[in-house]
Amino acid sequence: MATTETVLKNLLKQQHLQEHRQFVRAYDKAASTIDKELIGGGPSKATFYRWLGGVMTRLPHPGHCRVLEAMLPGWTADELFAPWHEGVPLQPRLRPAEAGPRAAAQLPQVIERPHRLADLSAVFTSRTEFTHELPPAVLFDGAMSVRSAGLSLNMLCQQYGDRALGALLDAGCTLQLMFLRPRGAAIQAREAEEGLTPGHLSMLTELNIEVTERLRRKLSPDSAERLHIRTYDETIRFNITIVDDRTCVVQPYLPDVRGLDAPTFIADRASDGETGLYGIFTGVFESLWERAEPR
Template structure:
């Protein structure tokens, strides 16, 4: 297995396609079939699941099969998602297939549900999503998913390359922080101290070390409002949402992955509005 990848991954690598490039090519081909297929390209999470050969609901839906086979002539969908030796030429594909509709909901933007943060991180390449992002908006308590899972230098590199960050923390000195500490069973000051550390990291080890022209791409604020969700929005398309539950640490909360679709599905829009509302009332730092 060490010498094998999924065929579609080999083909994408052979063409040097990024996620953005793949979507652009997809949209051109989809428009040639039917204008109603505009915006039908896979979301970040679905794209990276395809690269792993992960078809949780069976084959992609019929329209997606048509687009994929047009993108990779001579390859059936079965062959695209089959193991492929790294030593073979990925352009040598052939065969027929039967198309069946996917069980995947067509009009929903809920792309996945994970029972904990570790499960989410093991199955979804958040790093790769952020690596290609233009803007990352995040609100929550301490924002550990960003501040503790990414090296300072890595975040600075992204910012210097053009990625913008809007980061909203729970105010360590607020009553809402004390309430959350009680809910999680911690002594007063425990979560506040962790949040202070993360705030210091982002202000002193990231933003202050950026070049002057890049520094304005990192916006930091604090909110004193009751905390209900941890929200990470990547560009205008992908959302990672975790509720704050009584008696449960954030790491143990279910994680929802939502991806904005052109038609149907309002989850992403809902949490985008929540973030915007919190940001407007926040105190900038």
């Protein structure tokens, strides 16, 4: 079969990586930056030299393409395996000359990524849309643990209600509720950011804390022990609610946007234990909880 040198071969020559041993070392280094499972998965010597000579009928599998694109930033796999000819620039075209701007979902680096959405299960454009699609009863009924950190925790204290919370606790559920401290510096800063009358969010938060503390006083001793209430006074970035160590609801606080109008993201813990968004936001909750003050 006739061979045709590839762009890849000439780029590797520039970096003195045209020998298989040196190439594999560089391959593993690049793999470690994108997916450690790809380390050690470089091409055999025979395959490597087929790549350089263009003796191929199709592109390598996506894992190889991802690593090659990490090794040679700005080049796509299609460009790397194109035939080399005089006049081909040895600098990457960060965007194909014949194409306009592309959405991220059209980029090879995204298309070929195996778990493009990590453990993200759903996205809603607002909290209103989220609660319409997933009412609190759907999210919380039957739960055995609920951890929630945010500002006033309206989803639990107002939309779900103290009777429903009491039923959860009596059924054995453990609740960890973390409110932004009323009258604290952080809640005052958020009131200013939303353009609200000073004290508006503080009064709402005080009401919700009072509701949960009153509920705790009405519960049996066993149920009351499962209701934990804390407050914190730190810049608020997210409302985080974790149900049954399985589902994490994340709602950001954005500048000049009311909480109801902010998007909502749902991440489900990966069954294979792979670290994802669920683990990141669970870690944020646990860190805040350790610093918060019990009530």
